Amino acid sequence: MYRALTHDIEVTVTPSFLEDQSSPGHGDYFWAYTVQIANHGPRPVQLRARTWRIVDGDGAVEAVTGPGVVGEQPHIAPGDAYTYTSGCPLRTPHGVMSGSYAMIDAAGERFEVTIPTFVLDSPYAIRAGLARVIH
Numbered sequence: 001m002y003r004a005l006t007h008d009i010e011v012t013v014t015p016s017f018l019e020d021q022s023s024p025g026h027g028d029y030f031w032a033y034t035v036q037i038a039n040h041g042p043r044p045v046q047l048r049a050r051t052w053r054i055v056d057g058d059g060a061v062e063a064v065t066g067p068g069v070v071g072e073q074p075h076i077a078p079g080d081a082y083t084y085t086s087g088c089p090l091r092t093p094h095g096v097m098s099g100s101y102a103m104i105d106a107a108g109e110r111f112e113v114t115i116p117t118f119v120l121d122s123p124y125a126i127r128a129g130l131a132r133v134i135h
Contacts, residue, residue, distance in 0.1 A: 004116035008041030009076075009103065011115050017122045018087070024124050029090045031120045035069070037101070037113075038081040046075045047082070049102040052115075057092030057125065069101075094125035 002013045014034045021030040039045055052064040067073060074082040088097060098117035104110050 002116040002118040004114040005040075006113045007103075007111050008039065009045065009101075009113045010036075010038040010040055011101070011113060012036045012038070013116055013118045015097075015118050015120055017120070019123075021087075022122070024093065024122075027091045029093050029120075029122050029124070031088050031090070031122075032085055033088065033097070033118070034083065034085045035115070036081050036083045037074075037076060039076040039078055041105075042078055043105045043107065044075060044077050045103050045105050046073060047101050048073055048104055048110075050099060050115075051102075052097060052099040054088060054090075054095060054097050056090045056095040060091075064099075088120060090120065092125075093122045095120040 004011050015031050018030045018032055022028055037047065047068060049065065049067050050069055054062045054064065070084045070086055076082050096117060096119055099115040101113045101115065102110065103113050
């Protein structure tokens with residue numbers, strides 16, 4: 001589990017490798033990640049947009065931006081949280097994701113919230129690392 005707190009908004013990310021949706025022999029690896037966005041501040045907020053930076057095990061970088069998350073731009077009241085699950089395919093058995101959310105509060109003030117950097121590691125990444133150490 002990975003956490004970041006920015007402007008009274010706590011973002012928690014829990015990634016998990018999906019073996020049944022991956023095909024390591026074909027270089028296809030898939031992860032799900034669950035994000036919880038908790039509003040610890042005094043004002044309601046709305047998540048307007050997201051920016052992701054995805055780096056695979058070979059160092060290839062992909063930037064993903066767009067409105068909201070999973071087709072929604074949720075409003076989060078003080079003391080409440082919004083949770084969603086999404087996915088990430090990679091061509092390598094490991095990678096890293098990070099990013100930010102563009103938010104707006106009830107007073108119309110816009111601000112960015114950090115998404116913590118989190119690791120996408122599959123069991124195949126561990127085996128590949130061990131094979132390199134052994135040889």
